[in-house]
Each structure stands twice: as C-alpha cells, then as structure tokens.
Amino acid sequence: MRIFDDAAERAGFVLDDEQRRAARRLAELPKSRGVYLWGPVGRGKSWLTTVLFAAVDSKHKLRLHFHEFFREFHAAYARHRHRPRAAERALDELLGRCRFLCFDEFHVHDPGDAMLVAAMLRALVDRGVVLLTTSNYPPAGLLPNPLHHHLFEPAIALIEEMLDVVELAGDRDYRAERGEPRSNFERGRYLWPGTAEQLRDAGLVPPGPAERRALTVSGRPLRAEAVRGDLVWFDFGELCDTPTSTVDYLTLADRYPEWVIAGLTGLDSPDAAQRFANVIDVLCDRDLRLTLVGDRPLPELLPACRALDFARTASRLSLL
Missing domain, CATH: 3.40.50.300 (P-loop containing nucleotide triphosphate hydrolases)
Known part of the structure; x- marks a missing residue:
C-alpha cells in the first residue's frame, strides 16, 4: 500500500x-x-x-x-x-x-x-x-x-x-483536472473552424491536392490528404465514414507519431462515430500527438455521438 x-x-x-x-x-x-x-x-x-x-x-x-x-x-x-x-x-x-x-x-x-x-x-x-x-x-x-x-x-x-x-467508483474525473500537458496526446489541440490562417498560426500548412497519397492498410487503399515525414493528415470522412477498423488505426499508429484529422462536421452517423471513438482510443493509448479540426466548438459536436464507451472518448478529448 x-x-x-x-x-x-x-x-x-x-x-x-x-x-x-x-x-x-x-x-x-x-x-x-x-x-x-x-x-x-x-x-x-x-x-x-x-x-x-x-x-x-x-x-x-x-x-x-x-x-x-x-x-x-x-x-x-x-x-x-x-x-x-x-x-x-x-x-x-x-x-x-x-x-x-x-x-x-x-x-x-x-x-x-x-x-x-x-x-x-x-x-x-x-x-x-x-x-x-x-x-x-x-x-x-x-x-x-x-x-x-x-x-x-x-x-x-x-x-x-x-x-x-x-x-473503482466515484464521480471525480482526475483526467479532466489537468495542469500542464504531461504526454504527447495532451500536447494535441482542437481547432475550429479550421481556416487556413488558423492552421498556419498553429504551424500547419493546409495540404494541397498534389500531396494526396493512397496508403495501403490491411491490403486496402486509404487516402491521406498529406504525409510529411512522421505526420499523416486525414479527412474525417475518409478515415471514419468509410469501412476502416481498429486494426487499421493500430497499423497507422505504428507508422506515424503525429496525426491531423480535419473536416469533423458532425458525429450523427453511428458507424462513423464509433470509428472516431476507436481512433481516439488508439491515439491516446499510443500517446501520439493529434490535431483535430472541426467546424464548431467540440462541446457542440459531442452530444450527438452515440458510440459505445464514448464517455471515455469525451474525457480523452478534453485533454486536447
């Protein structure tokens, strides 16, 4: 003890x-x-x-x-x-x-x-x-x-x-009572509405069409908006509103320690919401840095989500 x-x-x-x-x-x-x-x-x-x-x-x-x-x-x-x-x-x-x-x-x-x-x-x-x-x-x-x-x-x-x-019962969420970031995931950020100027202020150059790449994951192609060394940039719809899996996210996490997921406009689709929750779990558990870009404040997006275990995901997103 x-x-x-x-x-x-x-x-x-x-x-x-x-x-x-x-x-x-x-x-x-x-x-x-x-x-x-x-x-x-x-x-x-x-x-x-x-x-x-x-x-x-x-x-x-x-x-x-x-x-x-x-x-x-x-x-x-x-x-x-x-x-x-x-x-x-x-x-x-x-x-x-x-x-x-x-x-x-x-x-x-x-x-x-x-x-x-x-x-x-x-x-x-x-x-x-x-x-x-x-x-x-x-x-x-x-x-x-x-x-x-x-x-x-x-x-x-x-x-x-x-x-x-x-x-281990109780109502107090210690994860939400954070001070300075203690991990790579906590050093991530949520940006909205995600204008080009806002992205540049955060040190991110918006990708152009010529940067799009087809990544092979689990034997299937998955489009990334850009791959820049250790950073991979995805559109939310491509990553979460297509039939991807947790195995895919784990494979990608082995390759890229920094992620950008842009184009988050809603979590109304149950399948897309569940995939999104799975992505956040993988990135947090692997302690990878995430920049998440949406079109409105995150608290306005989360209530529509009906993914399983989403209370855990929402708690993790609060770290950004």
Missing part, C-alpha cells in the same frame, strides 16, 4: 477513499489471484496499474493494451488453429515466460470475438498467469448489445471465476 501513497505524494495529490480501497487490493498482487478493476473514466485505474507494474520486481511481466494484444493473439491463433491447443500455442508465441500480465482498456463489442476471448482467458488461467485488467465496464456489461450478449456469457463467468472484480 505504501507504494501507492508514495507515488501519489510525488505526483502532488492524496488518494481518495475509493482509490485507497482499490489500492489495498492491488497491493496483494501479483502473489494472489488476479483483479478485474473497473470504473468510470478518469478515476485512476491506469495510474494505479502504472504504479503497481513499476513496483513488481520481475522480468516476467508485460503490460499491454487489450485490443492491441488481441489483434496479435487473433493472428497467432489463426497460425495455429489447425493444431491442438491453438490458444495455448498462440500465448506461448506472444507471452513467452510472462507470469504477471496487465491489460489496459478491456472491452468487447464485436460478437465475432466472443468465443476467442473466452479461449484466450482460459489459456491464461491454465498457464498460471496473474492478470490485472482495467475496464470501464463491470464484467456483466461487456458486449452490451442484447442481440449478442449471450455469446459472451461464458467469458463473463470465467472472468468472475478467475479474477476478483474490484470497482
């Missing part, structure tokens, strides 16, 4: 009661069964995980964003799917001797992933891996679509069997 108090003191704050309760349980890791830590955005789940992970004295530990890991697991599983114990072989390939594993942002929205997530969790149990995972949902709230929720019920039962479910 002392490691959390000391870390909070160095950061200039004091743990609140709910954070202390969660910290006491985390202090027992990694020598006991795992923990599924869930609660609203900005409550400190990732911060607690960061402190604990740094304090664990072991070479056999890994911390991964869940969807980034699951992308790799999906591919590894496909390579072994015709062999016995495919899930175990995939984890052997990806985790090696890992015995303490942290997953950030555990959530499931794709019914096609339900059975594979369950197989992965069972394989982790069989390997004796101590798991700490954070989420905005209680286990029963995963894959919330009522048409598909039943597909994930075996995985929910497994989570509740193998992990202690710990809620």
